[in-house]
Amino acid sequence: MVRDPILLTPGPTPVPPEIRQVMARPIPHHRTPEFQAILKEVGAGLKTVFRTQQDVLIFTSSGTGAMEAAVVNLLSPGETALVIQGGKFGERWAEICRAYRISVVEFNPPWGKPLDLESVKQETTKNPSIKAVFSTLCETSTGVVFDIKGLRAAIGPKPLLVVDAISGLGADPFDMDGWGVDVTVSGSQKGLMLPPGLAFIALSARAWEQVDRSTSGRYYLDLRLAREAWKETDTPFTPAISLIIGLAESLKIIQKKGLDQVLANNRNLAESVRKTIKGLGLELYTDPACSSNGVTSVKVPAGVDGKELLKRLRKEEGIVLAGGQGKELAGKIFRIATMGAIGPEEIRVGLAALEKVLSSMGWKAVLHG
Amino acid sequence: MVRDPILLTPGPTPVPPEIRQVMARPIPHHRTPEFQAILKEVGAGLKTVFRTQQDVLIFTSSGTGAMEAAVVNLLSPGETALVIQGGKFGERWAEICRAYRISVVEFNPPWGKPLDLESVKQETTKNPSIKAVFSTLCETSTGVVFDIKGLRAAIGPKPLLVVDAISGLGADPFDMDGWGVDVTVSGSQKGLMLPPGLAFIALSARAWEQVDRSTSGRYYLDLRLAREAWKETDTPFTPAISLIIGLAESLKIIQKKGLDQVLANNRNLAESVRKTIKGLGLELYTDPACSSNGVTSVKVPAGVDGKELLKRLRKEEGIVLAGGQGKELAGKIFRIATMGAIGPEEIRVGLAALEKVLSSMGWKAVLHG
Numbered sequence: 001m002v003r004d005p006i007l008l009t010p011g012p013t014p015v016p017p018e019i020r021q022v023m024a025r026p027i028p029h030h031r032t033p034e035f036q037a038i039l040k041e042v043g044a045g046l047k048t049v050f051r052t053q054q055d056v057l058i059f060t061s062s063g064t065g066a067m068e069a070a071v072v073n074l075l076s077p078g079e080t081a082l083v084i085q086g087g088k089f090g091e092r093w094a095e096i097c098r099a100y101r102i103s104v105v106e107f108n109p110p111w112g113k114p115l116d117l118e119s120v121k122q123e124t125t126k127n128p129s130i131k132a133v134f135s136t137l138c139e140t141s142t143g144v145v146f147d148i149k150g151l152r153a154a155i156g157p158k159p160l161l162v163v164d165a166i167s168g169l170g171a172d173p174f175d176m177d178g179w180g181v182d183v184t185v186s187g188s189q190k191g192l193m194l195p196p197g198l199a200f201i202a203l204s205a206r207a208w209e210q211v212d213r214s215t216s217g218r219y220y221l222d223l224r225l226a227r228e229a230w231k232e233t234d235t236p237f238t239p240a241i242s243l244i245i246g247l248a249e250s251l252k253i254i255q256k257k258g259l260d261q262v263l264a265n266n267r268n269l270a271e272s273v274r275k276t277i278k279g280l281g282l283e284l285y286t287d288p289a290c291s292s293n294g295v296t297s298v299k300v301p302a303g304v305d306g307k308e309l310l311k312r313l314r315k316e317e318g319i320v321l322a323g324g325q326g327k328e329l330a331g332k333i334f335r336i337a338t339m340g341a342i343g344p345e346e347i348r349v350g351l352a353a354l355e356k357v358l359s360s361m362g363w364k365a366v367l368h369g
Numbered sequence: 370m371v372r373d374p375i376l377l378t379p380g381p382t383p384v385p386p387e388i389r390q391v392m393a394r395p396i397p398h399h400r401t402p403e404f405q406a407i408l409k410e411v412g413a414g415l416k417t418v419f420r421t422q423q424d425v426l427i428f429t430s431s432g433t434g435a436m437e438a439a440v441v442n443l444l445s446p447g448e449t450a451l452v453i454q455g456g457k458f459g460e461r462w463a464e465i466c467r468a469y470r471i472s473v474v475e476f477n478p479p480w481g482k483p484l485d486l487e488s489v490k491q492e493t494t495k496n497p498s499i500k501a502v503f504s505t506l507c508e509t510s511t512g513v514v515f516d517i518k519g520l521r522a523a524i525g526p527k528p529l530l531v532v533d534a535i536s537g538l539g540a541d542p543f544d545m546d547g548w549g550v551d552v553t554v555s556g557s558q559k560g561l562m563l564p565p566g567l568a569f570i571a572l573s574a575r576a577w578e579q580v581d582r583s584t585s586g587r588y589y590l591d592l593r594l595a596r597e598a599w600k601e602t603d604t605p606f607t608p609a610i611s612l613i614i615g616l617a618e619s620l621k622i623i624q625k626k627g628l629d630q631v632l633a634n635n636r637n638l639a640e641s642v643r644k645t646i647k648g649l650g651l652e653l654y655t656d657p658a659c660s661s662n663g664v665t666s667v668k669v670p671a672g673v674d675g676k677e678l679l680k681r682l683r684k685e686e687g688i689v690l691a692g693g694q695g696k697e698l699a700g701k702i703f704r705i706a707t708m709g710a711i712g713p714e715e716i717r718v719g720l721a722a723l724e725k726v727l728s729s730m731g732w733k734a735v736l737h738g
Binding site for chain 1: 374381383384389392394395396397398401430433437464465468470556565566586587588589590607608611612689
């Protein structure tokens with residue numbers, strides 16, 4: 001095949017050529033006025049995408065680094081967190097909390113289903129010691145988008161609300177300040193169309209107050225160091241310079257289109273994917289009441305080897321889809337991303353290849369309903 | 370100026386065009402056989418550069434992330450570490466230890482001077498509770514290279530020896546297994562000629578035993594997760610894919626030249642820098658008995674504003690040197706790197722520009738001795 005593989009995966013997503021080109025320029029030093037101007041620019045652009053007035057700080061790490069930063073900077077050993085699980089990344093919040101001896105109250109929505117906000121409310125009321133509630137915006141492993149605005153209403157104003165928007169940011173609607181989110185974390189390789197390697201975090205004023213109180217051990221992810229450096233438009237440790245230069249370009253692309261238009265494009269694209277999938281007689285995994293616009297999960301049809309399907313799509317058609325994660329979903333679903341630089345043309349080619357390979361594997365469309 | 374600025378800084382160092390080109394290719398997914406082949410390749414290449422038979426694991430972080438990984442995976446709160454300071458990065462070891470409630474015994478060689486191994490020996494003998502000794506190979510802030518082989522002899526076989534080779538690796542001679550080093554950490558933006566964003570760590574068999582014993586809180590930097598994933602040629606969290614692809618190219622360049630030749634080139638280049646500096650009548654900051662081959666520190670001559678010098682070199686001549694770090698050295702020294710892709714031509718242009726700008730600032734060469 002002459003063309004490069006088409007990534008339709010929910011991270012990394014394809015990196016547009018104009019971003020790759022600026023990252024391929026000779027590297028500047030990070031402690032120069034030129035690089036500080038870039039840091040200022042990305043700082044402003046990230047606020048727009050997060051929809052927050054707060055500073056958005058940058059870590060050189062995968063998104064998980066920023067998740068851990070949220071945990072260790074807000075909570076001390078022995079304090080209690082409510083964790084909305086319902087997928088691999090929700091479970092990660094609980095794993096991080098436990099690694100730092102935070103007491104975890106698990107809330108387990110069935111995978112692929114919406115949050116039962118009434119039950120969350122009861123759980124919160126029952127446990128007045130809950131200091132923070134951790135959730136994902138888009139649970140990438142299932143394709144569910146959680147109702148964060150509703151979650152804030154359910155838990156009431158008191159607990160800190162911490163949201164993993166790693167794959168949700170720039171993909172699904174999100175309004176940090178408007179929805180009363182205290183901490184938002186995200187990453188570079190999803191809606192922001194960059195290679196992985198950068199993580200982002202923004203905190204409300206009251207979340208910042210906790211940062212000075214937490215007794216959890218931390219250094220590289222210590223937000224006090226990040227905040228001090230950011231006052232001087234700097235980072236406490238050498239940042240991933242080339243990725244930050246790419247980020248400036250990515251934010252320009254998003255600003256030029258407008259965030260609302262980006263989100264509308266994702267929604268239209270996800271809707272067309274879901275329509276085509278159903279038209280092919282395949283079954284969506286995720287409840288339509290809570291389907292993310294950034295990623296669509298599809299059940300592997302009976303009689304088809306899910307791993308073989310993805311392998312053949314990759315090798316024969318140059319189409320990269322994501323499989324299911326964890327023992328619950330490995331081989332049982334596949335996932336198609338509709339965020340970042342993925343557009344109608346990539347989706348058209350990808351879905352045609354999917355139909356072709358499925359047919360060659362003996363699958364026959366059975367039209368439902 | 371038509372050409373791009375020349376970085377003569379000890380991190381980031383210039384990234385060669387062939388590395389920038391491979392990183393600018395469309396990004397592959399990290400969970401594919403193609404990317405696993407790259408991970409295997411860099412795993413083998415890193416062992417050669419570290420001179421170790423142990424696996425070298427990769428973190429997406431600045432070098433400090435791997436330093437913290439060493440601390441939290443080896444030591445538990447209340448245990449004791451001897452920290453060789455003598456510069457900003459030696460002090461960082463102590464800061465990280467204290468952030469995790471490790472008891473720190475400081476050893477403070479005068480900045481710019483060699484280690485007094487006899488005193489280190491006395492300190493170690495006096496404190497039998499010392500479980501690990503932390504040192505830097507090249508202390509980038511001063512340009513000192515510490516005698517790691519001698520340090521092992523001085524501390525005896527018992528304590529774990531942990532070495533920050535972030536700027537030393539591929540710049541100064543280093544032999545992890547041969548010198549009895551238990552943990553080596555490094556980073557991507559120095560001798561490896563990459564943008565910042567990757568950190569590396571290798572552990573001896575007995576250091577790995579400690580990893581399961583440590584009670585320090587950790588998740589993103591938990592070496593147990595990294596080790597499990599590495600068995601499957603994987604990383605526990607989405608890695609900085611593009612930088613790892615660049616790393617494969619960087620290691621090919623080093624292997625083609627041969628590590629010994631790379632180190633010999635750095636030595637010759639550093640010696641020629643020191644000779645030229647002295648010839649100009651400038652004074653070296655670092656004791657010649659312990660000068661790194663990767664970075665040379667020079668005293669800002671009396672009557673010259675050190676910050677203004679670097680600013681004019683950058684703006685008028687497109688030459689980027691590093692200043693002194695911290696209140697001890699800011700404005701008092703400047704530093705010239707001779708590692709990675711920096712070669713004789715870059716150094717020649719850089720030193721000519723230095724002489725020109727110094728002269729225009731009223732400085733006149735006073736030939737010593």
